[in-house]
Amino acid sequence: MRLKQSMNEHPFPLAGTVLTARASGALWWEAERLLAVSDLHLGKADRLARRAGALLPPYDTHETLTRLAAEIEALAPRTVICLGDSFDDDDAARDLPEPATDRLTALMAGRRWIWISGNHDPAPPDLGGTALAELALGPLRFRHIAEREAEGEVSGHYHPKMRRRLGGQSVARPCFLVDCRRAILPAFGAYTGGLATHAPVLDALMGADALAILTGPKALALPMRA
Amino acid sequence: MALPPPFADWFAARGWTVHPHQTAMLTRADAPSLLLIAPTGGGKTLAGFLPSLVEISENSAHGLHTLYISPLKALTADIRRNLGRPIEEMGLPIRVEDRTGDTSQARRRRQRADPPHILLTTPESLALLLSYEDAPRIFAGLRRVIVDELHALAESKRGDLLTLGLARLQSLCPGLRRVGLSATVEDPPALASFLAPTGAPCEILTADPGPPPDIAMLDTSAPPPWAGGGGRHAIPAVLDQIARHRTTLIFHNTRAQAELFFRDLWLANEDALPIAIHHGSLSREAREKVETAMTEGRLRAVVCTGSLDLGIDWGDVDLVIQVGAPKNVKRLVQRIGRANHRYNAPSKALLVPANRFEVVECMAALDAVRAGDLDGEPRGPGARDVLCQHILATAAAGPFDAEALFAEVRSAGPYADLTRPRFDACLDFAATGGYALRAYDRWQRLKQAPDGHWGLRDPRAAQRIRMNLGTIVEEETLKVRLRPARGGAPLGEVEEAFAATLTPGDTFLIGGQVVRYEALREMVVEVSRSPGRDPKIAVFAGTKFATSTRLAKRILAMFRAEDWPGLPAHTADWLALQRRVSALPERDRLLIETFPYEGRQHLCVYGFAGRNAQQTLGLLLTRRMEAAGLAPISFVASDYATLIWGLEPVDAPSDLMDSNELYTAFAGWLAGNAVMKRTFRTSAVIAGLIERNLPGQRKTGRQATFSSDILYDTLMRYDPDHVLLEITREEAMKGLVDFGRIEAMLARVRGRIDHRRLDRVSPLAAPLFLEAGRVPVKGAAEQRLIDEAAARLMTAAGLS
Known part of the structure; x- marks a missing residue:
């Protein structure tokens, strides 16, 4: 049995539910046994190579799926929601190498799997699971890009990342942004960058009480704007 | 070749005589490779160009005749103006143009279609020209290539890029003659073999070095402080010197120090002498303003850094002041040469030691200059990240045969010993990425x-390959502008990492003004003027030089003297006291002191291996101490020693110094180190694995770009033998890690370690306590500090 709260996670309330931000960057909804991850960007290295860009180390898809597998093994979710930009583009979803599709299929077996479409992967992937533009579940609404007036919303897209000095150390870590209306997830994919938490678009979306929950070695909450 | 009449008349009309080395260059005009070593102001550039001017004027064929390559864009523009005069006055039918990153697209296209007789350019622009399909046509008929400031280019990867370009040119134009122009260097034959094709002869001409320079230490009424680097104690004396000379250049080793010194100089500048500042982080507009004012003789002094080490003729400089120990005698000699650009007049220079130890170092440097004893580390083999880039650029120009390219690359001096497997690894990287997992067949x-x-x-x-050519990889910087953002004047740049530490209201120094941080908008740091406030200091990317091996050796030799009549009393007394209570370090032995201070146990190792190596030594020793349960807390390194403090006393420090065990610790430590990640980023950009952040690209937001650290970690995990990790290790060993100097020191010492157990701080160790840049021993302590800070913030915000 896992501990109720360890350094691996930080629980927070949203729309009457209790959600848990995991140090891995995944979101866990214990009551529904639901795991949400965002912005996997599978097939990114391959897409860049296809477009005559650089030939990046071709291990990103493997790395991302290994991290996802570890979360699924630790939590045994009934439902997994991928919050969009799961594939770096629609071709990447189609051309995913066989070992990767095999691993994905194994992860999907025996549970409900939902692909929310994102700006990178508008078409539903041909891999099984359910493809949706967005999903309402109890008081929560799952979509790729946050909408300003939403309540109880869980989204991704922005790859928030906090960069600041903390305890005399320079810290730069992907983070969740949460307030009483919404949660924005960090990118779960290996080859992903981040948008600074002080970017105007994030500043406009998040309320005065917003927290940033850093991912990485441990889930660590601090005020978003302190 | 003799000087033809129009040239002889032109010289005569100005009352100039031709320097012997200029004549010598003419008589040897047919030499396949020729290196001219001449002091600053010796008419070196004209000597290089004379044979070209004569040849073109006597046989005015169309097309490119001479390619001139210099390390500075500004220098190419300056040369274009300087060559323009004799060409115009003699009515020669010669077209001279420059081509750099600043040249307009239209002009560049025209130059490719119809090249001038003489093209002035940089190594990067040459690499770009060679990457075009029509390179063979552009360079058809090229006879001579002149490389200016060869000594400076040879010190970096730009030199590797240049020699690969020369090898390519030689294949395109088999009769090409190479001419190198250099300031005084310690090892001319090494520079000659860098210039000439592998195995080919290269004659070396040495111009009369002129009278010896007039150099001394600046007398200051206040003694220098025990530690620190600003040299601010010397401000009254420096102002006095400025007033007594026409134009003074004041060199500093770092941009931050130049900024601080400039500010304090102005606070004391009661006569309002016109004094300006110039360094690489200032905006181009700001630098050009200073350069123009300088050329017009409107300035009495310029506070500067290495950005003024090269090139442009500043005219009337009659004094050079070096603040802080010069670290390197060769660079000092070249800087001194900036004063008095007239041949046969002695250059005048003053040294300002910034702290007590630098008094010793400056004295050693003065002796070295007088003895003509120049230093320089031997150049390692050519960097392979540059080779990867060259292979890609060659492919951009058109299909190539690997065998032929390998032979061509080996004809470049730095790559003479390259083996075929090491070449093939680079070719495989360029072609497939070179991964153990063959993922990119398609x-x-x-x-x-x-x-x-x-x-x-x-x-x-x-197109993408061309955009990424060059070996200069900048730290990520942000522009600094006065508010309002769009209309505000650009002031310069700061490192992104520094900008991230700023909160609105913080103040810092840039371009000599104190500014207040207001906001970050679209990757521009917006500031307002904030006169009279105490500034935070901007951290600039300026290189911290390590004291050279040769200079360190001289310092250790000075320590062997009975007494030091040449040193100021305050410094001589300090050394004598050290000898009495402990010992002075010796060259073939290693002095280690241990002593308690303020409840902590201290260990001080006097390796004299230079700052980078002493820093690496600190990381390695603390790693071994941690393993031995000696609970090290932190350390600090200078050019001559590493001071470590911890909870437990070290009883047998010689056990820690075992070189095999140090090497094992080194290999393990290196993998996860920040220095490696930084080196990896540079090599990955040069080799073409990641693309440069071009201006404007980053504005669109950062989601698309991700840190090179992620690639480093991924490769370490899944492909630790990848060629780029190999290259990263090669480059880190040469550069910031400098493990070679630790190895050399240990080999020299061969176990002769003198351990002095003291009951208090020794005189030589005392300044280290004031040294900036303490390095905490990483580990559990780091996350604890972060946790505590986060908890305090949550409490303060009422959120916990």
Whole structure:
């Protein structure tokens, strides 16, 4: 049995539910046994190579799926929601190498799997699971890009990342942004960058009480704007 | 070749005589490779160009005759003006143009279609020209290539890029003659073999070095402080010197120190002498303003850094002041040469030691200059990240045969000893990425045609390859502008990492003004003027030089003297006291002191291996101490010693110094180190694994770009033998890690370690306590500090 709260996670309330931000960057909804991850960007290295860009180390898809597998093994979710930009583009979803599709299929077996479409992967992937533009579940609404007036919303897209000095150390870590209306997830994919938490678009979306929950070695909450 | 009449008349009309080395260059005009070593102001550049001017004027064929390559864009523009005069006055039918990153697209296209007789350019622009399909046509008929400031280019990867370009040119134009122009260097034959094709002869001409320079230490009424680097105690004396000379250049080793010194100089500048500042982080507008004012003789002094080490003729400089120990005698000599650009007049220079130890170092440097004893580390083999880039650029120009390219690359001096397997690893990297997992069969960057030639799979790649040419990889910086953002004057740049530490209201120094941080908007740091406030200091990317091996050796030799009549009393007394209570370090022995201070146990190792190596030594020793349960807390390194403090006393420090065990610790430590990640980023950009952040690209937001650290970690995990990790290790060993100097020191010492157990701080160790840049021992302590800070913030915000 896992501990109720360890350094691996930080629980927070949203729309009457209790959600848990995991140090891995995944979101866990214990009551529904639901795991949400965002912005996997599978097939990114391959897409860049296809477009005559650089030939990046071709291990990103493997790395991302290994991290996802570890979360699924630790939590045994009934439902997994991928919050969009799961594939770096629609071709990447189609051309995913066989070992990767095999691993994905194994992860999907025996549970409900939902692909929310994102700006990178508008078409539903041909891999099984359910493809949706967005999903309402109890008081929560799952979509790729946050909408300003939403309540109880869980989204991704922005790859928030906090960069600041903390305890005399320079810290730069992907983070969740949460307030009483919404949660924005960090990118779960290996080859992903981040948008600074002080970017105007994030500043406009998040309320005065917003927290940033850093991912990485441990889930660590601090005020978003302190 | 003799000087033809129009030239002889032109010299005569100005009352000039031709320098002997200028004549010598003319008589040797047919030499396939020729290196001229001449002091600053010796008419070196004209000597290089004279044979070209004569040849072109006597045989005015169309097309490119001479290619001139210099390390500075500004220098090419300056040379264009300087050559323009004799050409115009003699009515020679010669067209001279420059081509750099600043040249307009239209002009560049025209130059490719119809090249001038003489083209002035930089190594990067040459690499770009060579990457075009029509390179053979552009360079058809090229006779001579002149490389200016060769000594400076040879010190960095730009030199590797240059020699690969020269090898390519030589294949395109087999009769090409190479001419190198250099300031005084310690090892001319090494520079000659860098310039000439591998194995080919290269004659060396040495111009009369002129009278010895007039140099001394600046007398200051206040003694220098025990530690620190600003030299601010010397401000009254420096102002006095400025007032007594026409134009003074004041060199500093770092941009931050130049900023601080400039500010304090102005606070004390009661006569309002016109004094300006110039360094690489200032905006181009700001630098050009200073350069113009300088050329027009409107300035009495310029506070500067290495940005003024090279090139442009400043005219009337009659005094050079070096603040802080010069670290390197060769660079000091070249800086001194900036004063008095007239041949046969002695250059005048003053040294300002910034702290007590630097008094010793400056004295050693003065002796070295007088003895003409120049230093310099031998150049390692050519960097292979540059080779990867060259292979890609070659493919952009058209299909190539690997065998022929390998032979061509080995004809470049730095790559003379390159083996075929090491070349092939770079070729494989360029073609497939070189991964253990062969993932890119369909998307290879280079493909082999049926005839065996390698070419681009997708011609669109050529454009991206060209955009990423060059070996200068900047730290990520942000522009600084006065508010309002769009109309505000640009002031310069700061490192992104520094900008991230700023909160609105913080103040820092840039371009000599104190500014207040207001906001970050679209990757521009907006500031307002904030006169009279105490500033935070901007951290600039300026290089911290390590004291050279040769200079360190001289310092250790000075320590062996009975007494030091040449040193100021305050410094001589300090050394004598050290000898009495402990010992002075010796060259073939290693002095280690241990002593308690303020409840902590201290260990001080006097390796004299230079700052980078002493820093590495600190990281390695604390790693071993941690393993031995000695609970090290932190350390600090200077050019001559490493001071470590911890909870437990070290009883047998010689056990820690075992070189085999140090090497094992080194290999383990290196993998996860920040220095490695930084080196990896540079090599990955040069080799073409990641693309440069071009201006404007980053504005669109950062989601698309991700840190090179992620690639480093991924490769370490899944492909630890990848060629780029190999290259990263090679480059880190040469550069910031400098493990070679630790090894050399240990080999020299051969176990002769003198351990002095003291009951208090020794005189030589005392300044280290004031040294900036303490390095905490990483580990559990780091996350604890972060946790505590986060908890305090949550409490303060009422959120916990």
